[in-house]
Amino acid sequence: MTVRIDLNLSLDGVAMPTDQTPENPMGEDWGRLVAHYVATKTFRERVLHDTTGEGTTGVDDRYAEAYFEDVGAEIMGAGMFGFHAFPDDPDWRGWWGDEPPFRGPVLVLTHRERPPIDFANGTRFEFLVASPQTALARALELAGGADIRIGGGVSVARDFLAAGLVDRLHVAIAPIVLGRGRRLWDDLRELERYDVTSEVAESGVIHVTFAR
Amino acid sequence: MTVRIDLNLSLDGVAMPTDQTPENPMGEDWGRLVAHYVATKTFRERVLHDTTGEGTTGVDDRYAEAYFEDVGAEIMGAGMFGFHAFPDDPDWRGWWGDEPPFRGPVLVLTHRERPPIDFANGTRFEFLVASPQTALARALELAGGADIRIGGGVSVARDFLAAGLVDRLHVAIAPIVLGRGRRLWDDLRELERYDVTSEVAESGVIHVTFAR
Numbered sequence: 001m002t003v004r005i006d007l008n009l010s011l012d013g014v015a016m017p018t019d020q021t022p023e024n025p026m027g028e029d030w031g032r033l034v035a036h037y038v039a040t041k042t043f044r045e046r047v048l049h050d051t052t053g054e055g056t057t058g059v060d061d062r063y064a065e066a067y068f069e070d071v072g073a074e075i076m077g078a079g080m081f082g083f084h085a086f087p088d089d090p091d092w093r094g095w096w097g098d099e100p101p102f103r104g105p106v107l108v109l110t111h112r113e114r115p116p117i118d119f120a121n122g123t124r125f126e127f128l129v130a131s132p133q134t135a136l137a138r139a140l141e142l143a144g145g146a147d148i149r150i151g152g153g154v155s156v157a158r159d160f161l162a163a164g165l166v167d168r169l170h171v172a173i174a175p176i177v178l179g180r181g182r183r184l185w186d187d188l189r190e191l192e193r194y195d196v197t198s199e200v201a202e203s204g205v206i207h208v209t210f211a212r
Numbered sequence: 213m214t215v216r217i218d219l220n221l222s223l224d225g226v227a228m229p230t231d232q233t234p235e236n237p238m239g240e241d242w243g244r245l246v247a248h249y250v251a252t253k254t255f256r257e258r259v260l261h262d263t264t265g266e267g268t269t270g271v272d273d274r275y276a277e278a279y280f281e282d283v284g285a286e287i288m289g290a291g292m293f294g295f296h297a298f299p300d301d302p303d304w305r306g307w308w309g310d311e312p313p314f315r316g317p318v319l320v321l322t323h324r325e326r327p328p329i330d331f332a333n334g335t336r337f338e339f340l341v342a343s344p345q346t347a348l349a350r351a352l353e354l355a356g357g358a359d360i361r362i363g364g365g366v367s368v369a370r371d372f373l374a375a376g377l378v379d380r381l382h383v384a385i386a387p388i389v390l391g392r393g394r395r396l397w398d399d400l401r402e403l404e405r406y407d408v409t410s411e412v413a414e415s416g417v418i419h420v421t422f423a424r
Contacts, residue, residue, distance in 0.1 A: 012400075
Protein backbone atom coordinates (compact mmCIF):
# COMPACT_ATOMS: atom_id res chain seq x y z
CA MET A 1 0.00 0.00 0.00
CA THR A 2 1.38 3.35 -1.08
CA VAL A 3 0.24 6.88 -0.31
CA ARG A 4 0.62 8.78 -3.58
CA ILE A 5 0.46 12.34 -4.85
CA ASP A 6 0.51 13.47 -8.48
CA LEU A 7 0.69 17.17 -9.29
CA ASN A 8 1.24 19.38 -12.31
CA LEU A 9 3.79 22.16 -11.76
CA SER A 10 5.42 24.95 -13.70
CA LEU A 11 9.22 25.26 -13.67
CA ASP A 12 8.87 27.84 -10.93
CA GLY A 13 6.93 25.36 -8.81
CA VAL A 14 3.42 26.75 -9.22
CA ALA A 15 0.81 24.03 -8.64
CA MET A 16 -2.22 26.28 -8.39
CA PRO A 17 -2.44 29.38 -10.60
CA THR A 18 -4.06 32.47 -9.14
CA ASP A 19 -4.96 34.34 -12.31
CA GLN A 20 -8.69 33.64 -12.17
CA THR A 21 -10.94 36.66 -12.75
CA PRO A 22 -14.73 37.04 -12.89
CA GLU A 23 -14.40 37.35 -16.68
CA ASN A 24 -12.10 34.31 -16.95
CA PRO A 25 -12.97 32.05 -14.00
CA MET A 26 -10.45 29.33 -14.92
CA GLY A 27 -7.68 31.78 -15.69
CA GLU A 28 -5.18 31.20 -18.49
CA ASP A 29 -2.35 29.59 -16.57
CA TRP A 30 -4.19 26.43 -15.55
CA GLY A 31 -4.68 25.30 -19.12
CA ARG A 32 -0.98 25.71 -19.88
CA LEU A 33 -0.06 23.76 -16.75
CA VAL A 34 -2.18 20.71 -17.58
CA ALA A 35 -2.12 20.83 -21.41
CA HIS A 36 0.08 17.73 -21.72
CA TYR A 37 -2.16 15.78 -19.31
CA VAL A 38 -5.46 16.83 -20.88
CA ALA A 39 -4.02 15.76 -24.26
CA THR A 40 -3.43 12.15 -23.18
CA LYS A 41 -5.60 9.27 -24.38
CA THR A 42 -6.17 8.23 -20.77
CA PHE A 43 -7.43 11.63 -19.61
CA ARG A 44 -9.73 11.89 -22.61
CA GLU A 45 -11.21 8.48 -21.93
CA ARG A 46 -11.34 8.59 -18.18
CA VAL A 47 -12.27 12.19 -17.44
CA LEU A 48 -13.85 13.48 -20.64
CA HIS A 49 -15.54 10.15 -21.54
CA ASP A 50 -14.16 10.53 -25.04
CA THR A 51 -14.57 7.17 -26.82
CA THR A 52 -12.84 8.12 -30.08
CA GLY A 53 -9.52 6.65 -28.95
CA GLU A 54 -7.76 9.91 -29.68
CA GLY A 55 -5.06 11.47 -27.51
CA THR A 56 -1.33 11.09 -26.92
CA THR A 57 0.09 7.68 -26.01
CA GLY A 58 3.68 8.43 -25.00
CA VAL A 59 5.38 9.09 -21.68
CA ASP A 60 2.71 11.54 -20.49
CA ASP A 61 0.01 8.93 -21.08
CA ARG A 62 1.98 6.30 -19.18
CA TYR A 63 1.86 8.56 -16.11
CA ALA A 64 -1.81 9.33 -16.73
CA GLU A 65 -2.59 5.60 -16.77
CA ALA A 66 -0.61 5.04 -13.58
CA TYR A 67 -2.55 7.86 -11.97
CA PHE A 68 -5.75 5.84 -12.10
CA GLU A 69 -4.28 2.40 -11.31
CA ASP A 70 -4.64 0.62 -7.95
CA VAL A 71 -6.22 3.51 -6.07
CA GLY A 72 -8.45 2.24 -3.28
CA ALA A 73 -9.40 5.61 -1.85
CA GLU A 74 -8.75 9.26 -2.62
CA ILE A 75 -8.36 12.23 -0.28
CA MET A 76 -8.93 15.76 -1.58
CA GLY A 77 -9.55 19.27 -0.35
CA ALA A 78 -12.91 20.99 -0.40
CA GLY A 79 -11.80 23.17 -3.30
CA MET A 80 -11.09 20.19 -5.51
CA PHE A 81 -14.57 18.82 -4.82
CA GLY A 82 -15.98 22.22 -5.76
CA PHE A 83 -17.43 23.16 -2.39
CA HIS A 84 -16.81 26.86 -2.88
CA ALA A 85 -19.06 27.04 -5.95
CA PHE A 86 -22.28 26.45 -3.96
CA PRO A 87 -21.25 26.26 -0.31
CA ASP A 88 -24.77 26.46 1.08
CA ASP A 89 -26.58 24.21 -1.39
CA PRO A 90 -27.16 20.75 0.15
CA ASP A 91 -27.97 19.36 -3.31
CA TRP A 92 -24.67 20.42 -4.90
CA ARG A 93 -22.86 17.25 -6.00
CA GLY A 94 -19.52 18.84 -6.85
CA TRP A 95 -18.13 19.87 -10.20
CA TRP A 96 -17.12 16.42 -11.45
CA GLY A 97 -20.38 15.78 -13.31
CA ASP A 98 -22.47 12.60 -13.19
CA GLU A 99 -19.51 10.30 -13.69
CA PRO A 100 -16.64 11.45 -11.49
CA PRO A 101 -13.47 9.67 -12.62
CA PHE A 102 -12.70 8.26 -9.16
CA ARG A 103 -15.05 5.22 -9.16
CA GLY A 104 -14.47 4.57 -5.49
CA PRO A 105 -14.40 6.27 -2.09
CA VAL A 106 -13.27 9.91 -1.98
CA LEU A 107 -12.71 11.69 1.33
CA VAL A 108 -13.26 15.43 1.04
CA LEU A 109 -11.53 17.43 3.78
CA THR A 110 -13.79 20.25 4.84
CA HIS A 111 -14.69 22.45 7.77
CA ARG A 112 -18.36 21.53 7.68
CA GLU A 113 -19.60 17.95 7.60
CA ARG A 114 -22.47 16.85 5.39
CA PRO A 115 -23.93 13.49 4.30
CA PRO A 116 -22.02 11.37 1.77
CA ILE A 117 -22.90 11.53 -1.93
CA ASP A 118 -23.03 8.37 -4.05
CA PHE A 119 -22.72 8.11 -7.82
CA ALA A 120 -23.77 5.23 -10.03
CA ASN A 121 -20.20 4.57 -11.18
CA GLY A 122 -19.00 3.74 -7.66
CA THR A 123 -17.71 7.16 -6.71
CA ARG A 124 -18.69 8.06 -3.14
CA PHE A 125 -17.80 11.45 -1.68
CA GLU A 126 -17.51 11.36 2.10
CA PHE A 127 -16.98 14.64 3.97
CA LEU A 128 -14.58 14.78 6.84
CA VAL A 129 -13.36 17.37 9.35
CA ALA A 130 -10.04 15.75 10.21
CA SER A 131 -6.25 16.01 10.45
CA PRO A 132 -4.18 14.41 7.68
CA GLN A 133 -3.42 11.49 10.00
CA THR A 134 -7.08 10.84 10.83
CA ALA A 135 -8.15 11.21 7.21
CA LEU A 136 -5.47 8.74 6.15
CA ALA A 137 -6.60 6.23 8.79
CA ARG A 138 -10.16 6.46 7.43
CA ALA A 139 -8.93 6.11 3.85
CA LEU A 140 -7.01 2.96 4.80
CA GLU A 141 -10.24 1.45 6.17
CA LEU A 142 -11.94 2.12 2.85
CA ALA A 143 -9.13 1.22 0.44
CA GLY A 144 -9.09 -2.55 0.91
CA GLY A 145 -5.31 -2.72 0.77
CA ALA A 146 -4.99 -0.68 -2.43
CA ASP A 147 -3.20 2.67 -2.67
CA ILE A 148 -4.34 5.98 -1.23
CA ARG A 149 -4.11 8.99 -3.49
CA ILE A 150 -3.90 12.49 -2.13
CA GLY A 151 -5.60 14.23 -5.03
CA GLY A 152 -4.92 17.84 -4.08
CA GLY A 153 -5.15 20.76 -4.14
CA VAL A 154 -1.71 22.00 -3.39
CA SER A 155 -2.35 22.97 0.25
CA VAL A 156 -3.70 19.50 1.04
CA ALA A 157 -0.74 17.93 -0.75
CA ARG A 158 1.64 20.12 1.23
CA ASP A 159 -0.06 19.18 4.51
CA PHE A 160 0.38 15.47 3.84
CA LEU A 161 3.98 15.89 2.66
CA ALA A 162 4.87 18.02 5.69
CA ALA A 163 3.32 15.38 7.95
CA GLY A 164 5.60 12.75 6.38
CA LEU A 165 2.64 10.63 5.24
CA VAL A 166 3.47 10.38 1.54
CA ASP A 167 5.35 7.45 -0.01
CA ARG A 168 5.45 8.64 -3.60
CA LEU A 169 5.25 12.12 -5.08
CA HIS A 170 5.10 12.48 -8.85
CA VAL A 171 5.29 15.97 -10.32
CA ALA A 172 4.85 16.70 -14.01
CA ILE A 173 6.81 19.89 -14.60
CA ALA A 174 5.66 21.85 -17.63
CA PRO A 175 8.58 23.83 -19.12
CA ILE A 176 6.92 27.18 -18.48
CA VAL A 177 7.44 29.93 -15.92
CA LEU A 178 4.17 31.26 -14.52
CA GLY A 179 5.56 33.79 -12.04
CA ARG A 180 2.39 33.82 -9.96
CA GLY A 181 0.34 31.25 -8.11
CA ARG A 182 0.64 28.90 -5.17
CA ARG A 183 3.87 26.94 -5.09
CA LEU A 184 4.39 23.38 -3.97
CA TRP A 185 7.97 23.36 -2.79
CA ASP A 186 8.41 25.99 -0.11
CA ASP A 187 9.56 24.46 3.19
CA LEU A 188 9.46 20.89 1.91
CA ARG A 189 13.11 20.22 2.55
CA GLU A 190 12.33 16.78 4.01
CA LEU A 191 11.90 15.49 0.45
CA GLU A 192 15.65 14.99 0.46
CA ARG A 193 15.07 11.66 2.19
CA TYR A 194 13.41 10.22 -0.92
CA ASP A 195 14.92 8.58 -4.00
CA VAL A 196 14.38 10.75 -7.07
CA THR A 197 14.04 9.74 -10.71
CA SER A 198 13.31 11.99 -13.71
CA GLU A 199 12.41 11.61 -17.35
CA VAL A 200 11.41 14.00 -20.13
CA ALA A 201 8.27 13.29 -22.13
CA GLU A 202 7.78 13.88 -25.87
CA SER A 203 5.76 16.97 -24.91
CA GLY A 204 8.77 18.50 -23.14
CA VAL A 205 7.20 17.91 -19.73
CA ILE A 206 9.64 16.70 -17.08
CA HIS A 207 8.29 13.91 -14.87
CA VAL A 208 10.02 13.76 -11.48
CA THR A 209 9.18 11.03 -8.97
CA PHE A 210 10.14 11.02 -5.29
CA ALA A 211 9.74 7.58 -3.70
CA ARG A 212 10.63 5.99 -0.40
CA MET B 213 26.82 35.91 -31.33
CA THR B 214 24.76 34.67 -28.42
CA VAL B 215 24.29 36.06 -24.92
CA ARG B 216 24.27 33.02 -22.64
CA ILE B 217 23.57 32.18 -19.03
CA ASP B 218 24.23 28.85 -17.29
CA LEU B 219 23.03 28.30 -13.74
CA ASN B 220 22.67 25.47 -11.27
CA LEU B 221 19.29 25.29 -9.56
CA SER B 222 17.46 23.13 -7.09
CA LEU B 223 13.97 21.84 -7.95
CA ASP B 224 12.54 24.72 -5.95
CA GLY B 225 14.48 27.18 -8.08
CA VAL B 226 17.24 28.15 -5.64
CA ALA B 227 20.32 29.39 -7.50
CA MET B 228 22.15 30.86 -4.52
CA PRO B 229 21.94 29.11 -1.16
CA THR B 230 21.83 31.26 1.95
CA ASP B 231 22.93 28.76 4.58
CA GLN B 232 26.44 30.16 5.01
CA THR B 233 27.57 30.63 8.63
CA PRO B 234 30.84 31.84 10.17
CA GLU B 235 31.61 28.20 11.07
CA ASN B 236 30.72 26.93 7.57
CA PRO B 237 31.37 29.83 5.18
CA MET B 238 30.38 27.87 2.06
CA GLY B 239 27.28 26.36 3.64
CA GLU B 240 26.13 22.84 2.89
CA ASP B 241 23.60 23.52 0.15
CA TRP B 242 26.03 24.88 -2.41
CA GLY B 243 27.95 21.63 -2.65
CA ARG B 244 24.76 19.67 -3.24
CA LEU B 245 23.67 22.10 -5.94
CA VAL B 246 26.86 21.84 -7.98
CA ALA B 247 27.93 18.26 -7.16
CA HIS B 248 27.16 16.97 -10.67
CA TYR B 249 29.11 19.85 -12.26
CA VAL B 250 32.13 19.62 -9.98
CA ALA B 251 32.26 15.89 -10.78
CA THR B 252 32.68 16.41 -14.53
CA LYS B 253 35.94 15.82 -16.35
CA THR B 254 35.72 19.32 -17.83
CA PHE B 255 35.30 21.09 -14.48
CA ARG B 256 38.16 19.13 -12.98
CA GLU B 257 40.47 20.01 -15.85
CA ARG B 258 39.41 23.57 -16.42
CA VAL B 259 38.74 24.87 -12.90
CA LEU B 260 40.68 22.52 -10.60
CA HIS B 261 43.61 22.03 -13.04
CA ASP B 262 43.34 18.30 -12.45
CA THR B 263 45.41 16.53 -15.11
CA THR B 264 44.53 12.95 -14.13
CA GLY B 265 41.75 12.74 -16.72
CA GLU B 266 39.27 11.68 -14.07
CA GLY B 267 35.69 12.90 -13.85
CA THR B 268 32.31 12.10 -15.44
CA THR B 269 31.98 12.19 -19.22
CA GLY B 270 28.21 11.92 -19.81
CA VAL B 271 25.47 14.48 -20.35
CA ASP B 272 26.62 16.71 -17.47
CA ASP B 273 30.10 16.91 -18.97
CA ARG B 274 28.71 17.78 -22.39
CA TYR B 275 27.09 20.86 -20.84
CA ALA B 276 30.26 21.63 -18.88
CA GLU B 277 32.26 21.58 -22.12
CA ALA B 278 29.74 23.81 -23.86
CA TYR B 279 29.97 26.22 -20.94
CA PHE B 280 33.55 27.08 -21.83
CA GLU B 281 33.21 27.03 -25.63
CA ASP B 282 33.14 30.14 -27.83
CA VAL B 283 32.96 32.68 -25.01
CA GLY B 284 34.52 35.99 -26.05
CA ALA B 285 33.74 37.93 -22.89
CA GLU B 286 32.12 37.25 -19.54
CA ILE B 287 30.03 39.53 -17.33
CA MET B 288 29.68 38.79 -13.61
CA GLY B 289 28.64 40.42 -10.39
CA ALA B 290 31.02 41.71 -7.75
CA GLY B 291 30.16 38.76 -5.49
CA MET B 292 31.27 36.23 -8.07
CA PHE B 293 34.61 37.99 -8.44
CA GLY B 294 34.97 37.87 -4.67
CA PHE B 295 34.91 41.59 -3.99
CA HIS B 296 33.22 41.19 -0.62
CA ALA B 297 36.10 39.14 0.81
CA PHE B 298 38.55 42.08 0.86
CA PRO B 299 36.57 45.10 -0.34
CA ASP B 300 39.22 47.67 0.65
CA ASP B 301 42.37 45.84 -0.44
CA PRO B 302 43.60 47.23 -3.79
CA ASP B 303 45.86 44.17 -4.19
CA TRP B 304 43.06 41.60 -3.88
CA ARG B 305 42.87 39.71 -7.17
CA GLY B 306 39.61 37.83 -6.52
CA TRP B 307 39.08 34.31 -5.33
CA TRP B 308 39.73 32.51 -8.62
CA GLY B 309 43.43 31.88 -7.90
CA ASP B 310 46.36 32.49 -10.25
CA GLU B 311 44.69 30.80 -13.22
CA PRO B 312 41.07 31.94 -13.41
CA PRO B 313 39.21 29.62 -15.82
CA PHE B 314 37.98 32.47 -18.04
CA ARG B 315 41.12 33.06 -20.15
CA GLY B 316 39.70 36.24 -21.62
CA PRO B 317 38.00 39.51 -20.72
CA VAL B 318 35.71 39.50 -17.70
CA LEU B 319 33.57 42.52 -16.84
CA VAL B 320 32.85 42.75 -13.12
CA LEU B 321 29.77 44.85 -12.29
CA THR B 322 30.47 46.84 -9.18
CA HIS B 323 29.60 50.06 -7.40
CA ARG B 324 33.21 51.19 -7.15
CA GLU B 325 35.58 51.28 -10.10
CA ARG B 326 39.18 50.13 -9.85
CA PRO B 327 41.98 49.38 -12.34
CA PRO B 328 41.80 46.18 -14.39
CA ILE B 329 43.67 43.06 -13.28
CA ASP B 330 45.53 40.88 -15.77
CA PHE B 331 46.50 37.24 -15.39
CA ALA B 332 49.11 35.31 -17.35
CA ASN B 333 46.52 32.93 -18.83
CA GLY B 334 44.68 35.74 -20.63
CA THR B 335 42.06 36.43 -18.01
CA ARG B 336 41.52 40.17 -17.57
CA PHE B 337 39.08 41.48 -14.95
CA GLU B 338 37.70 44.92 -15.85
CA PHE B 339 35.53 46.72 -13.29
CA LEU B 340 32.46 48.57 -14.44
CA VAL B 341 29.71 50.68 -12.87
CA ALA B 342 27.07 50.18 -15.54
CA SER B 343 23.56 49.08 -16.49
CA PRO B 344 23.12 45.64 -18.08
CA GLN B 345 22.76 47.32 -21.50
CA THR B 346 25.98 49.33 -21.15
CA ALA B 347 27.90 46.37 -19.78
CA LEU B 348 26.71 44.24 -22.69
CA ALA B 349 27.80 46.90 -25.20
CA ARG B 350 31.28 46.93 -23.65
CA ALA B 351 31.40 43.11 -23.67
CA LEU B 352 30.53 43.08 -27.38
CA GLU B 353 33.49 45.38 -28.07
CA LEU B 354 35.79 42.92 -26.28
CA ALA B 355 34.37 39.62 -27.52
CA GLY B 356 35.49 39.75 -31.13
CA GLY B 357 32.25 38.28 -32.41
CA ALA B 358 32.22 35.33 -29.99
CA ASP B 359 29.52 34.75 -27.37
CA ILE B 360 28.94 36.75 -24.21
CA ARG B 361 28.37 34.78 -21.05
CA ILE B 362 26.54 36.24 -18.09
CA GLY B 363 28.33 34.30 -15.40
CA GLY B 364 26.19 35.21 -12.40
CA GLY B 365 25.37 35.46 -9.59
CA VAL B 366 21.67 35.02 -9.63
CA SER B 367 20.78 38.70 -9.23
CA VAL B 368 22.96 39.68 -12.20
CA ALA B 369 21.42 36.84 -14.23
CA ARG B 370 17.93 38.01 -13.28
CA ASP B 371 18.78 41.60 -14.26
CA PHE B 372 19.90 40.54 -17.74
CA LEU B 373 16.91 38.21 -18.21
CA ALA B 374 14.46 40.88 -17.07
CA ALA B 375 16.06 43.33 -19.50
CA GLY B 376 15.46 40.86 -22.34
CA LEU B 377 19.16 40.69 -23.21
CA VAL B 378 19.65 36.92 -22.99
CA ASP B 379 19.49 34.59 -26.00
CA ARG B 380 20.06 31.29 -24.24
CA LEU B 381 19.47 30.26 -20.64
CA HIS B 382 20.63 26.81 -19.54
CA VAL B 383 19.68 25.65 -16.06
CA ALA B 384 20.95 22.41 -14.55
CA ILE B 385 18.27 21.41 -12.05
CA ALA B 386 19.53 19.13 -9.28
CA PRO B 387 16.70 16.87 -8.03
CA ILE B 388 16.82 18.31 -4.53
CA VAL B 389 14.61 20.72 -2.61
CA LEU B 390 16.60 23.28 -0.64
CA GLY B 391 13.74 25.28 0.84
CA ARG B 392 15.91 28.36 1.42
CA GLY B 393 18.05 30.61 -0.71
CA ARG B 394 17.72 33.07 -3.57
CA ARG B 395 15.52 31.85 -6.38
CA LEU B 396 15.97 32.45 -10.08
CA TRP B 397 12.43 32.29 -11.42
CA ASP B 398 10.32 34.85 -9.59
CA ASP B 399 8.84 37.40 -11.99
CA LEU B 400 10.57 35.97 -15.06
CA ARG B 401 7.36 35.24 -16.92
CA GLU B 402 8.81 36.60 -20.17
CA LEU B 403 10.73 33.34 -20.56
CA GLU B 404 7.58 32.00 -22.19
CA ARG B 405 8.73 33.57 -25.44
CA TYR B 406 11.66 31.12 -25.68
CA ASP B 407 11.83 27.59 -27.09
CA VAL B 408 12.49 25.09 -24.32
CA THR B 409 14.25 21.73 -24.46
CA SER B 410 15.02 19.36 -21.58
CA GLU B 411 17.04 16.24 -20.95
CA VAL B 412 17.94 14.19 -17.89
CA ALA B 413 21.59 13.36 -17.21
CA GLU B 414 22.95 10.10 -15.79
CA SER B 415 23.36 11.94 -12.49
CA GLY B 416 19.63 12.65 -12.30
CA VAL B 417 20.19 16.33 -13.02
CA ILE B 418 17.64 17.87 -15.41
CA HIS B 419 19.14 20.18 -18.03
CA VAL B 420 16.62 22.72 -19.34
CA THR B 421 17.56 25.16 -22.11
CA PHE B 422 15.59 28.26 -23.11
CA ALA B 423 16.68 29.60 -26.50
CA ARG B 424 15.44 32.25 -28.88
